[in-house]
Amino acid sequence: MKAVRFSRFGGPEVLEIVDLPDPHPGPGQVRIAVRAAGVNASDWKKRKGLMDPELPQTLGYEAAGIVDELGEGVVDAAVGDRVFGFSTEGAAQAELAVLSYFAPIPPSLDYPGAAAVPAALETATRALDQLGVPGGGTVLINGASGSVGSAAVQLAVARGARVIGTASLANHKYLHSLGAEPVSYGEGLVERVRALAPEGVDAALDVAGSGVLPELIELAGGPEHVVTIADFVGAQEYGVRFSRGDSGRAVHAIAEVGELIESGRFSLPVALTFPLDEVAEAQRISEEGHVRGKLVLVVGPLAL
8 A cells, every 4th residue: 555654854855655565453443445634743743753763654643534444343333434533553644544443424524524633623622621621611722723723612612611712813703703702822912811801711721832831820820720732841841731642542532523513513624635645745834834724635536
């Protein structure tokens, strides 16, 4: 099968499309013929050597496609089913992928739309769970217009929370459409948030990693009410929890999100799609960080 891999760290030019042996599912897993796979910031961070030290590495933690092989004991999927989910091996940017956690694709989603969901959904759900975001409470989300941020906004709203989200002025209308009250980031953030919530907020989630943990701590009433997914150094400095997947993934979210999607209460827009052999360009755009919505690799035919 064709798959994305790199054998040295560096820029997008180190990415290769290589032939690898076809994978096979283990107990409880399924193999899919991949139709689309998500692109995430972790991809270029891995490529630059900022995460895992081993070489070579494959890429891709989320994909959507058609089940073509079942692992032992699988009873909740059949060959031919449309599913989306997680490749814990990090090898979903390929023609075939083994999914360890999967769910039926909601009827209203096409393959790129389905591939855009799992990683942002899991990250947002995990962070909100760790914060204990209360129904009826107020949560501040720093960096609310990106994929993870907008997922967190919608999930918090669905839980019954009031959401205040930071974003550039150009993204305020978008945040309004998701049910959040937008504020601009930058100097004066505390005052702008207090104008909306004079007593501060119950919890704060930092998605952007833009150096505002002291302000979030002040607004939320202490570091124990703040979680960051983007500022590891700041988390250590200020005693804030850093949320990462190896502390327990919220994989249950993909089996639960279908109802929200079908009722129109959750969506993640696909900004751009690329064929598999243009993965380098997709990573260049991802690393620039200026796109609202997900970047997705289209691997196979999109028709059923």
